[in-house]
Amino acid sequence: xxxxxxxxxxxxxxxxxxxxxxxxxxxxxxxxxxxxxxxxxxxxxxxxxxxxxxxxxxxxxxxxxxxxxxxxxxxxxxxxxxxxxxxxxxxxxxxxxxxxxxxxxxxxxxxxxxxxxxxxxxxxxxxxxxxxxxxxxxxxxxxxxxxxxxxxxxxxxxxxxxxxxxxxxxxxxxxxxxxxxxxxxxxxxxxxxxxxxxxxxxxxxxxxxxxxxxxxxxxxxxxxxxxxxxxxxxxxxxxxxxxxxxxxxxxxxxxxxxxxxxxxxxxxxxxxxxxxxxxxxxxxxxxxxxxxxxxxxxxxxxxxxxxxxxxxxxxxxxxxxxxxxxxxxxxxxxxxxxxxxxxxxxxxxxxxxxxxxxxxxxxxxxxxxxxxxxxxxxxxxxxxxxxxxxxxxxxxxxxxxxxxxxxxxxxxxxxxxxxxxxxxxxxxxxxxxxxxxxxxxxxxxxxxxxxxxxxxxxxxxxxxxxxxxxxxxxxxxxxxxxxxxxxxxxxxxxxxxxxxxxx
Amino acid sequence: xxxxxxxxxxxxxxxxxxxxxxxxxxxxxxxxxxxxxxxxxxxxxxxxxxxxxxxxx
Numbered sequence: 001x002x003x004x005x006x007x008x009x010x011x012x013x014x015x016x017x018x019x020x021x022x023x024x025x026x027x028x029x030x031x032x033x034x035x036x037x038x039x040x041x042x043x044x045x046x047x048x049x050x051x052x053x054x055x056x057x058x059x060x061x062x063x064x065x066x067x068x069x070x071x072x073x074x075x076x077x078x079x080x081x082x083x084x085x086x087x088x089x090x091x092x093x094x095x096x097x098x099x100x101x102x103x104x105x106x107x108x109x110x111x112x113x114x115x116x117x118x119x120x121x122x123x124x125x126x127x128x129x130x131x132x133x134x135x136x137x138x139x140x141x142x143x144x145x146x147x148x149x150x151x152x153x154x155x156x157x158x159x160x161x162x163x164x165x166x167x168x169x170x171x172x173x174x175x176x177x178x179x180x181x182x183x184x185x186x187x188x189x190x191x192x193x194x195x196x197x198x199x200x201x202x203x204x205x206x207x208x209x210x211x212x213x214x215x216x217x218x219x220x221x222x223x224x225x226x227x228x229x230x231x232x233x234x235x236x237x238x239x240x241x242x243x244x245x246x247x248x249x250x251x252x253x254x255x256x257x258x259x260x261x262x263x264x265x266x267x268x269x270x271x272x273x274x275x276x277x278x279x280x281x282x283x284x285x286x287x288x289x290x291x292x293x294x295x296x297x298x299x300x301x302x303x304x305x306x307x308x309x310x311x312x313x314x315x316x317x318x319x320x321x322x323x324x325x326x327x328x329x330x331x332x333x334x335x336x337x338x339x340x341x342x343x344x345x346x347x348x349x350x351x352x353x354x355x356x357x358x359x360x361x362x363x364x365x366x367x368x369x370x371x372x373x374x375x376x377x378x379x380x381x382x383x384x385x386x387x388x389x390x391x392x393x394x395x396x397x398x399x400x401x402x403x404x405x406x407x408x409x410x411x412x413x414x415x416x417x418x419x420x421x422x423x424x425x426x427x428x429x430x431x432x433x434x435x436x437x438x439x440x441x442x443x444x445x446x447x448x449x450x451x452x453x454x455x456x457x458x459x460x461x462x463x464x465x466x467x468x469x470x471x472x473x474x475x476x477x478x479x480x481x482x483x484x485x486x487x488x489x490x491x492x493x494x495x496x497x498x499x500x501x502x503x
Numbered sequence: 504x505x506x507x508x509x510x511x512x513x514x515x516x517x518x519x520x521x522x523x524x525x526x527x528x529x530x531x532x533x534x535x536x537x538x539x540x541x542x543x544x545x546x547x548x549x550x551x552x553x554x555x556x557x558x559x560x
Contacts (some may be wrong), residue, residue, distance in 0.1 A: 045534025224509040279524025
């Protein structure tokens with residue numbers, strides 16, 4: 001075991017403090033708005049804290065470090081593209097400003113206003129499917145990090161996953177968005193501090209210059225030039241650039257927009273918090289690069305193995321467990337728990353609100369406030385159990401970042417692209433949107449489930465490569481909504497909408 | 504672009520990333536503390552108002 005008493009004290013104190021805050025907020029929940037949107041009372045800095053904590057999950061640290069391990073410094077290009085994407089959204093208010101002005105709780109709700117109930121349900125189902133698959137790896141990756149950092153035996157992984165789920169469910173179900181926001185603030189402080197601290201220890205142990213020379217030796221030019229990198233390449237860069245246009249619009253992050261006091265705060269939120277997104281990607285990537293350099297050294301501990309192959313996702317936590325001093329290790333694990341909980345609780349609340357607002361409410365409109373809160377709480381537990389099962393059963397075929405990117409494309413290529421068209425193109429109608437949603441909602445599934453399958457001949461496997469599927473999803477989705485909308489203008493006239501006043 | 508230039512570029516980008524990250528952290532920690540107090544008061548008033556309306560009804 002790597003942990004000593006001081007590490008345990010830090011972790012237990014942190015968990016007690018955040019759970020205490022969650023329980024304290026229970027008396028402030030008076031209606032559905034205060035449960036789910038913190039009464040629409042979030043000001044700029046608190047919105048930034050909660051969004052920063054939500055977007056910097058433990059899973060983020062894990063998949064970025066694994067990408068750094070696999071691609072070297074070329075992986076930094078992903079962080080640069082992400083930063084540019086946030087600047088674009090922050091500067092233009094692309095999508096978020098329109099949604100805030102329409103006072104939509106969720107993106108799928110927009111479909112009910114702009115298109116029809118059918119597309120609203122399809123959009124909600126796609127969001128659910130993409131989101132739950134994406135979130136399915138959170139528990140497993142989070143538990144793996146803690147397992148190797150603490151130094152527990154590998155057979156403890158399932159118990160750790162179940163324990164983490166119970167902890168998150170406790171204060172998400174009890175407190176709703178108010179507890180999420182307040183605990184996010186505490187988590188933001190410990191999380192951001194730990195990321196900088198860990199970067200310092202990770203780099204100083206192997207040395208920056210040593211890491212550069214070892215990456216050059218192993219990966220050559222591809223370790224620094226993303227276009228020359230085997231794992232990335234120009235198609236990957238194009239695909240990620242398309243996705244970056246929708247930066248910060250994954251539903252849990254987007255749910256922060258209606259929680260803010262006005263649409264201007266929503267827009268500023270994206271501009272400011274985007275500044276941290278370069279570090280959010282680059283620092284964990286650097287941990288992965290340092291772990292890569294460490295495992296090339298003769299005095300390194302043995303690299304973890306999974307199914308006979310090196311477990312690149314476990315490289316970073318194993319490395320950190322060896323280089324962080326006692327006490328700092330406890331702080332980093334507490335921060336990792338913070339990162340995991342702040343992301344997980346927001347995601348659980350988000351998927352549950354989509355279920356209640358976009359699937360149940362259109363069918364059963366007469367529902368009391370207390371029934372809605374009760375149903376949302378039940379949905380939170382249901383989603384949590386689903387994620388636990390998915391984490392056990394599914395094994396992603398590639399690096400985790402690529403899996404996250406393709407599930408992200410499933411949502412952004414369908415739901416977000418048609419939302420943008422609905423906001424900015426008057427001729428978009430429900431027929432074109434339905435066609436676009438179905439095509440872009442199904443296509444990414446081929447990269448998730450058919451890659452490497454015997455159902456696809458070897459010579460056609462390139463068609464289900466994630467980068468090919470990713471670009472095709474955006475292109476075909478756009479084509480579908482434009483062509484089908486233009487062809488059906490008379491039979492399915494576009495629905496007009498007017499912006500409401502800001503709340 | 505030569506390999507050395509690329510290596511220098513990523514080092515500059517990394518420093519920029521750390522600087523921006525720290526700036527956001529400092530601004531949010533201090534600004535957020537004030538916002539927490541305001542949100543708490545606002546929700547407390549809202550809850551009391553709701554309770555009073557419920558009791559009078």
